[in-house]
Amino acid sequence: MELFGRSTALPKLAAVLSVALAVALALAPPPAPAAGAAGAAAGAALAATPGSVVRWAGPGLVSCSMAGREWAPLDGACWYPLDLERTGSVELVRRSAGGVASRRVAIAAYPWPTQRLEVEERYVAPSAAELARIAREKERVGRLWSLATPRRFTLPLAAPLDSLPPASRFGARRIFNGEPRSPHSGADFAAAPGTLVRAAAAGRVVLAEEQFFAGRAVFLDHGDGLISMSFHLDTIAVAEGDEVARGQTLGTVGATGRVTGPHLHFALRWRGARVDPEILLGRGAPVEIR
């Protein structure tokens, strides 16, 4: 009896659900129209991982834009850096001789692992004086993300070490001495102390100083919103304001700042977005829109 009762209830439930679904579909807003004739034939939904770069090549490109910011194409393509902590979806737009086209890209689930590290306690519970120092350094660094100077780099970027080992830890969610901290926004390259660190492209030294977390650090502005960072150096061979050539020595690998051992932490911000350096070093692939 009980079984019979359930089996008759199920079709009723299915009918109720299908009506609810039909109502929901009727109430849902229509899909957003593409921004122009060329975008009308948008293909299947695209997804990209946070910290990746989307590349959209095409003939006669004039400009590229995303989230209210516009820039010039590079090597016949629009490049869209997606920040490590971006979520939701983003609309990518490009203008060409043929008109305006747009694509919506869904940001995939955060794919990076969690990493537990043990460091000196002062890097987890800094003193009041250290907190004030950290705030000043954060403020100085934060100003760099909005620099807008002409592009001086080509892709792929030059390797920051003559012999570049596999990168590790990009994106890892990190727990220091049991305390969660922001995700790892660069790539770590194992190298012996004293190994030369080189400029990934021509640029200007916009910061070169010893910082609390980054240790001895060099920040280069390569134009088009691209900033490269080399952290934990033993020595710094350049000064703020210097113009450097691609491949020029910036300093040497060390173990200064919040580290567990000597290595180069190499990171990139492109138009404010923290992206996987491997992609712009030509060792990882961008997400392609076809």
Ligand SMILES: [Zn+2]
């Ligand atoms: Zn690192």
